Amino acid sequence: MDPSLRARLRDGDHAAFALLFDEFARQVYAHAFRLTGDRAMAEDVTAATFGLAWRSRRKIKPDGDSLRPWLLGIATNAPRGPRGPARRD
């Protein structure tokens, strides 16, 4: 990923975050769907994932490869509705 985009994300740049969403939302959704087996819950998990990613944006390192593994990791641990999150923290 472009280091400048990482920097913009860290700085709270909404436009950069929109680009992140554009690039990875479908992959996160597909991952969430595999976890939940439910479209609506997968959308919830996807939304929660990006919400958590936004709040955790300062953890993004200035350099590195794709942020996909980071996002999928968040998705795996994101809340999945009233029957319980998959959180391991």
Place this chain on the structure above:
Amino acid sequence: MNDRDELAGLLSPAPRPHLSPGRFLLLKERVMSDITTTPRRPRLVPVAVAAVAAAAATAAAVFLGTGPAYAVTDNPDGTITVKIYQAEDPEGLQAELRARGFNAIVDYVPEGKKCSPQPRSTTWVEGVRLAGPQSEAEEDGGAGFRLDPSKVGPGQVAVLEFMVKGSGLTLQAGISDRVSAGPVAECTLVDRAP
């Protein structure tokens, strides 16, 4: 064909983990709204819990050339399928719904805009969503939403905000579906924060 294959053939195909363009847009609106609004305002379309799955807001890519701006179809189960082909004439759509006894307020919200003031109602009926997904066959005919008028009780009104993006063949639409038990402010379109 053995028994296993025969049984497998009777099963419905597994749903595809595909995020349609309309759902994508809706989800993006939701996420961007969540991160840009402080304090956090109510989500326009919480697709929330599994129980709400069938009533969750739906969106899809809309294609169209010339012709009507929308279509309204009554379904045998009492729901109403609304298809939006062009981002115009919300008043006509609202009138069509009301003619069916479906008390609804309809607004179109272009990309980058939002309704003001927010919230438009102080008496939202929590947990009620009346938009559900179309059948796959319906989706083949363009984007749309299945609305359930029975979710709107006496004295209540459905507040439907159709979020539209693009135009013509590339138009996409999402929906915010809420029910208010009291007055609803008129939607004045204002710029959404970048």
